[in-house]
Amino acid sequence: MPFRVHRCRITVLKRTLHRDLIDEYLDDETRDVGRCEAFAEGQVFEIDPATVPQDFCARCAWAWADIRDDIMKVAVGGDIPGMRHAGTIIAGCRDWLRPVLFKVERVE
Numbered sequence: 001m002p003f004r005v006h007r008c009r010i011t012v013l014k015r016t017l018h019r020d021l022i023d024e025y026l027d028d029e030t031r032d033v034g035r036c037e038a039f040a041e042g043q044v045f046e047i048d049p050a051t052v053p054q055d056f057c058a059r060c061a062w063a064w065a066d067i068r069d070d071i072m073k074v075a076v077g078g079d080i081p082g083m084r085h086a087g088t089i090i091a092g093c094r095d096w097l098r099p100v101l102f103k104v105e106r107v108e
Contacts, residue, residue, distance in 0.1 A: 005049055005076055006077070007046060007047065007048055007107040008046075008047050008075050008105060008106055009044060009047075009105045010044070010045040010047060010056065010104050011042070011044050011105070012040060012101075012102060013041065013101045013102060015036045015039060015040075015100050016100070017033075017034065017097075017098045018096070018097050021096070033098060034098070036093075036095065039059060039060070039100050046107070049072055052064070062095070063093040063100060067092070067102055067104065070091040071091070074087055074088070074105070085105075086106075087105060087106030088103065088105050089103075090102070091104055
């Protein structure tokens with residue numbers, strides 16, 4: 001039985017900033033950073049996970065690389081134990097000084 005790859009919805013939940021780590025570890029020239037400028041809270045992307053979503057990747061290809069495995073888990077029908085809603089996962093980019101958190105939902 002072939003599996004189906006479902007469309008997914010990616011919602012930007014939160015752009016965070018770890019000022020304490022930035023102040024401790026970045027040099028004076030790069031310390032003046034703020035929250036990620038590529039995304040905004042509440043922004044929504046409807047994607048076909050079988051292709052690279054150009055509108056998402058144009059904003060940040062690194063974020064796509066960080067969350068695409070989680071997207072594929074949901075897209076092929078996987079559910080994450082402990083999540084309140086089936087077909088949903090919370091994923092994040094690995095900019096650990098100013099990460100962005102995303103909600104990924106399977107669109108049936």
